[in-house]
Amino acid sequence: MAALRTRLRGLSARHDLTTVIVNAFDHRTRVLPFVLADTRLAPGGVRAIGSALADVGFHKTRIVLQQWNRNFSPMQMRLDGRIPDLFLVSSMHLHSAECDRLISEACAIEPDKRPLIMVGGPRIRYEPWHVFGGDRHASWSADVAVTGEEYVFLDLLNVLLSMRADGETMRSVFHRARAIGALDEVPGIVYANRASPNGPIDELVDTGVQRLLGDMDELPSPMYGFTMLEAPSNAATLASQPLPANRVKRHSPIAGLVMTAGCKFRCSYCPIPAYNQSQFRAKSGERIAEEIEQIANTFGIYHFFGADDNFFNNTKRTLDIAGTLAKKARDGRPFCKVRIGTEVTVHDTVGMRDHLPLIREAGFAAVWLGVEDMTATLVKKAQDKDKTELAFRLLRENNILPMPMMMHHDSQPLVTWNSNYGLINQIRLLRKAGSITTQVMMLTPAPGSKWYENVFESGTAFSKAGNVTVEPHIMDGNYVVASKHARPWVKQINLLIAYTYFFNPIRFMSALVFSKTADVFSSAETRPAEEVKNYSTIKKLRRRFQLKLRAHLIDAGAQIYGMIGLAHTYRRTAGWAWRLFHSKIERHDRAPVSPIPMRGVGDKPSDHALPGTVDLRDLGKVPLRGAPAPELAKTA
Numbered sequence: 001m002a003a004l005r006t007r008l009r010g011l012s013a014r015h016d017l018t019t020v021i022v023n024a025f026d027h028r029t030r031v032l033p034f035v036l037a038d039t040r041l042a043p044g045g046v047r048a049i050g051s052a053l054a055d056v057g058f059h060k061t062r063i064v065l066q067q068w069n070r071n072f073s074p075m076q077m078r079l080d081g082r083i084p085d086l087f088l089v090s091s092m093h094l095h096s097a098e099c100d101r102l103i104s105e106a107c108a109i110e111p112d113k114r115p116l117i118m119v120g121g122p123r124i125r126y127e128p129w130h131v132f133g134g135d136r137h138a139s140w141s142a143d144v145a146v147t148g149e150e151y152v153f154l155d156l157l158n159v160l161l162s163m164r165a166d167g168e169t170m171r172s173v174f175h176r177a178r179a180i181g182a183l184d185e186v187p188g189i190v191y192a193n194r195a196s197p198n199g200p201i202d203e204l205v206d207t208g209v210q211r212l213l214g215d216m217d218e219l220p221s222p223m224y225g226f227t228m229l230e231a232p233s234n235a236a237t238l239a240s241q242p243l244p245a246n247r248v249k250r251h252s253p254i255a256g257l258v259m260t261a262g263c264k265f266r267c268s269y270c271p272i273p274a275y276n277q278s279q280f281r282a283k284s285g286e287r288i289a290e291e292i293e294q295i296a297n298t299f300g301i302y303h304f305f306g307a308d309d310n311f312f313n314n315t316k317r318t319l320d321i322a323g324t325l326a327k328k329a330r331d332g333r334p335f336c337k338v339r340i341g342t343e344v345t346v347h348d349t350v351g352m353r354d355h356l357p358l359i360r361e362a363g364f365a366a367v368w369l370g371v372e373d374m375t376a377t378l379v380k381k382a383q384d385k386d387k388t389e390l391a392f393r394l395l396r397e398n399n400i401l402p403m404p405m406m407m408h409h410d411s412q413p414l415v416t417w418n419s420n421y422g423l424i425n426q427i428r429l430l431r432k433a434g435s436i437t438t439q440v441m442m443l444t445p446a447p448g449s450k451w452y453e454n455v456f457e458s459g460t461a462f463s464k465a466g467n468v469t470v471e472p473h474i475m476d477g478n479y480v481v482a483s484k485h486a487r488p489w490v491k492q493i494n495l496l497i498a499y500t501y502f503f504n505p506i507r508f509m510s511a512l513v514f515s516k517t518a519d520v521f522s523s524a525e526t527r528p529a530e531e532v533k534n535y536s537t538i539k540k541l542r543r544r545f546q547l548k549l550r551a552h553l554i555d556a557g558a559q560i561y562g563m564i565g566l567a568h569t570y571r572r573t574a575g576w577a578w579r580l581f582h583s584k585i586e587r588h589d590r591a592p593v594s595p596i597p598m599r600g601v602g603d604k605p606s607d608h609a610l611p612g613t614v615d616l617r618d619l620g621k622v623p624l625r626g627a628p629a630p631e632l633a634k635t636a
Contacts (some may be wrong), residue, residue: 001150001151001154001184001213001216001218001219002218003155004051004151004154004155004158005055005056005218005220007059008056008057008154008157008158008161011056011158011456012056012057012058012161012415013057013163015058015161015542016060017058017060017085017086017170018051018060018061018080018082018084018085018086019053019058019060019061019062019075019079019084019085019086019087019088019090019184020061020062020077020084020086020087020088020115020238020331021046021049021050021061021062021063021064021089021228022046022064022065022066022072022074022087022088022089022090023043023046023062023063023064023065023066023067023090023091023232024066024089024091024092024095024096024102024121025038025065025066025067025091025095025098026096026097026473028071028097028139028473028474028632029094029095029473029476029574030568030572031476031478031568031569031572032478032499032562032565032566032568032569033107033438033455033531034438035086035564035565035568035569036561036564036565036594037068037254038450039068039291040252040254040306041252041254041255041256042063042065042225042226042229042248042251042252042253042255042256042315042401043065043090043304043435044222044256044257044258044307044579045063045090045120045121046063046088046090046225047171047222047224047225047228048091048150048219048220048222048225048258049088049120049150049153049180049225049316049515050063050224050225050228051220051221051222051223051224051225052150052153052154052220054220054224054225054227054228054515055220055221055224056154059422060079060080060451061228061287062079062228062230062238062240062242063225063228063229063230063547064230064238065229065230065447066098067503068230068231068232068233068251069230069232069235070234070449071234071235071236072101072230072235072236072238072601073236073237074087074105074106074109075105075106075109076236076237077106077236077237077238078237078238079171080420083109083113083114083115084401085115085116085170085559086115086116086118086170087106087115087116087117087118088115088117088118088119088120089102089103089118089119089120089131089142090120090121090532091119091121091123091124092121092122092123093123093447093472094472094473094476094477095120095123095472095473096123096130096471096472096473097471097472098133098464099119099123099131100130100140103117103119103131103140103141103142104139104140105419106484107139107141108140111198112169112199112217112494114171115170115171116143116144116160116169116170116171117141117142117143117144117539118142118143118145118146118153118156119131119142119144119145119146120146120147120148120153122147124145124146124147124150125147125271125275125447125448126236126271126274126447126448126608127447127592127594127608127610128145128147128190128204128206128608129145129190129595129596129598129608129609131202131203131596132145132192132201132596133201134595135160135198135595135596136201136202136595136596137201137331138201141192142192143171143174143191143192143199144156144174144183144189144190144191145189145190145191146185146188146189147189147190147209147210147608147613148189148209148210148211148427149210149213150186150213150219150220151188151210151211151213152186152187152188152189152210154189155186156186156189157181158172158197158621158629159177159182159183159185159186160174160177160188160457163176163177163182164368173217174580175197177268177598178193180205181206183207184205184207184601184602185207186207187207187208187209187210187211188204188207188208188209188210189207189209190204190205190207190598190606190608191204191207192204192205192596193204196623201596202544202597202616203596203597203598203599203616204594204596204598204599204606205598205599205601206598206599206601206602206606206607206608206609207598207605208600208601208608209277209368212276212277212279212281213281214279214281216258216261216281216282216283216287217283217284217287217550218480219258219283221290221291221294222258222291222295222298223291223294223295223538225296226245226252226255226295226298226299226573227242227245227253228242229242229243229248229251230243231243231247231251232241232251233267245298245299245516247297248299248301249300249301250395251512253301253303254299254301254303254304254305255295255299255301255303255304255305255306255554256304256307257288257291257304257305257340258283258306258307258611259270259282259283259285259307259308259311259321259342260280260281260282260283260306260308260309260311260313260314260317260318261276261280261281261282261307261308262276262278262279262280262281262308262309262313262317263276263280263309263310263313263345264280264308264310264313265310265345266278266511267387267449268427268428268450268493269443269446269449269450269451270446270449271446271447271449271452272309272449273376275448275450276309280313280317280594282314282317282320282321283321284320284324285320285321285322285323285324285325285391286322286579288321288324288325289324289325289335289399292304292325292334292335292338293328293334293335294424296335296337297334298312302334302337302338302339302625303338303340303341304338304339304340304341304491305341305342306340306341306342307338308343308344309343310343310344310345311342311343311344311350311367312344312345312349312351313353315351315355316353317354318352318359319355320360322355322358322359322361322362323358323362323363324362324554325338325340325362325363326358326361326362326363329361329362329363330336331563335363337510338363339363339365339366339463339582340362340363340364340365341364341365341366341367341368341403342364342367342368343368343369343468344368344369344373345369345370345371346369346370346383346387346388346391347383347387349367349369349391349394349567350387350390350394352576353394354397356394356395356397356400357490358401359397359398359400360398360400364400365393365399365400365401366400366401366402366403367386367400367401367402367403368403368405369391369403369404369405370403370405371383371388371404371405371426371430372405372406372407373404373407373412373426374411374420374426374429375420375421375426376387382388383605385420385429386561386634388429388430388433389429389433392433392434392435393433393434395434395475396433396434401434401436402433402434402435403433403435403436404430404438404439405421405438405439405441406426406427406438406439406440406441406498407440407442407443408423408440408441408442408491408494408495408498409442410440410445410483410484410485410491413495414498419605421485423440423494424497424498424501426594427440427498427501427502428501431507436511436554436555436558436559437502437558437561437562438500438502440495440499441477441478441495442478442479442480442481442482442483442491443477443482444475444476444477444479444481444482445475445482445591451532451593453483453590453591453610453611455591456588456589456591457459457589457590457591458484459482459484459587459588459589460482460484460587461481461482461587462481462483462488462585462586462587462588462590463586463587463588464585464586465576465579465580465583465584465586466579466582466583466584467583468579468583470592474576478495478569478572478573479492479573479576480492480495480577480580482578486582488580488585489577489578489580489581490587492573492577493635495573495575496569496574496577497565499562499569500525500566500625502562503559503563503565503566504541504563505563507559508556508559508560508563511555511556511558511559512552512555512556513552513557515551515552515554515556535547580593591610591611591612593609593610593611593613594609594610594613596617597613597614597615598614599615599616599617622627
């Protein structure tokens, strides 16, 4: 990675590139537990790509967040007075509709002026064919799908710029590179093979699985991405300047931070092991401290959320990070003001019990715990009721807020008597144990997971409810879209009841008097120890009162936040519950595959194609599983 960045810095002086990066966002997805927070945090994926471009010398880059710029139109975008050379889109599967619209509009630009369209993000990791129009003759299509991280993007950019002639468009050099097979040397991309630049797609070529970056300290600093953000507006065009540094915190008071990646658990419903190739990676403590200091000093942001799969996964690496940050915090600002949230598991939290004081000293103020199912009926990660309660107690004793994440499933009733199996029973225990918020979801088919194909082939996944098709924007766990339950609408109602039980006016009033965070936040002093030590007795008592009051307000504020989010959730999901109740449900019988033939490089099959995908080289041979011979011929 370091060598690649150096090569690109040498190339960038000869290429005046302009780039627009868009984070696709479908506003119909704004429900609990994401609503409100989803517009207050600039996503890390687009910032990482923007930072990578700035790091190698391409500073004419703008990052557009559809959370803030709902009306943005690629047809009207101009940067540095011209249509950009590169148009990059990052998307989750949830936001597919907006992602496709953005690509379609970009394709409507005159062919000789059209930018090179690259698409990446979680939606593309396992099913890259989605961004090629869904048909060989579609009127719109991305030029290339990047299924990996920054390294893959920079590797592709290096190939293209090494071949680019003076004044040549990036789309033109891309077509030349494709024709001579130069793209095949970049693992981690999928591109469309065409007989002519604007002709129909013959097939999709998959260059294989990305080469995973081992040393995450070699990544460019994520700080640059904040300097490229488009200011929130209702305009379809871009502003002449990005969001000023002194206004970044106002719109993104929380900064996402990549600290570790990977998890030792191999849950069947989870795509994390596949994406990380069963590896665990982490940045060094010094590197993370450097990033935090840069962001805090430049933008005044002191709240961070670690984009970790399981921060406590590896004790040695966790302690390296925590030890470094704790040492920095003892030295004073800005680290004494820094507050970090991350994701962990119940099992690993208990295993870290002796190190939790250091974790708290390092600034970790809240952890999102993958409780999932307290009885381990659905998910088995060495958790149970006693271990969950112990984890909560250990965290609260060390002034760390536990934020549980739950999963509801077909066999779990809403309430049980004399047991903790019921959904409400478990939520009640979590609230009693000290949770000020919670999230409850149903499992949905996750591309890249072990269960993915089975969910479809077993008839668990819904395709329609009445005349309404199950669209990507409702496949977020808040809608019941995969269930074997005889009355799936009951599961949808259970989710609403569970949230209502947790977030309601009675709990709000109770929080003002009996706060669940009083013992946590009353000890969460952000002022330097030397300063507090010199306070008079009266000043210490006043400060203690301020912290206690803050604790009650935070608990009550979480209830207000939850009730606002719940109103959105009722508005969007109650109708789906009604549809499940009175409409006929149609189910899938196999996983979706690419409607366009796919192949790998050379004689290899495509790594990203699911069974049943057509490979033109297999015509006339025994068809792949799930695709009958007539369908092969029809697709070809």
